[in-house]
Amino acid sequence: MHGSEELRFRHHQADEVTAIVQLFASVFAASAGEAEGALIGGLAEKLFTTTDASDLFNLVAVDDGGVVASLFFSRLHVSDESEVFILGPVAVQTDRQGEGIGRALITHGLADLVSRGVQAVLTYGDPKFYGKVGFRQLSPTVIKAPFQLSQPEGWLGQSLVEHAIESLSGQCRCVDALNDPAFW
Template identity: 30%
Template structure:
């Protein structure tokens, strides 16, 4: 019986082959990967599905900022072992992890994925709301979910990888915090 559990350190070696199988090696060139390049996924929001000894699914969330000011999460990748796809594992993994993200106080979640799938979880187009990615992606696949009504009010700009450690989720940085953040985020700037 497949079970959702928190990702453990030993799962990492099994997650990579699953991602290779689902997305292929070219996944590393994608914009979402570039954003995640120098940051760590959040352990409290990283889950796997185990079926006995086998790891059959993975989901991770990453700390990001929008417009250098607003903390948010980047969801992905999510992958389900091909032979087990279409049995509800993906939906369970997303529902349960989203619920925990919301309980932890996260207000905004972005992802790159098919709107036909993610619409059911409350994601819709991010570009019309003023959000931008730092690299190419099919516009219709850039999605955002407001976990609380109005969370995107006064929030716009480019997504960058990196957390705001001194900030609680949902609070905007003040001027001096923003300056510190810009300096720190320079490390994450996409190549010219």
């Protein structure tokens, strides 16, 4: 029996990039099929190789065997005055899912964003899962997604500061790696 208490949560190191890309490819292949594994593995690689360092954070959960989970936050440009990031993708090693690792990794990541003065974080995914770590459905009058969404109910966000996320509005621009309708 594994336990999440043996894990360490921290930013990724440069020599972990290949393992992280493989983690995303294998986890999404197992959960959604080979094509999705290739798509999300490719996304992870492109996020690392094409995004400015100031626009990207990757967090990992590691044990003595290496990386068991990882997530990305990338900058979402809403206005020149706001600091907004989007969470995703997230992956927990297939045989370690359901142990609380995903929740713990995201919780560490949100605390990291708060310490950097980020005002709000968005994501696009399953409201049931992300609702457990503070995300709520965004009304269409709040930030508009970069592309038409195939699952509008998955457009989620939370404020990390005192004022409500509704203070943000308008179209946003994502980083190049996410700027592809295949992900929306």
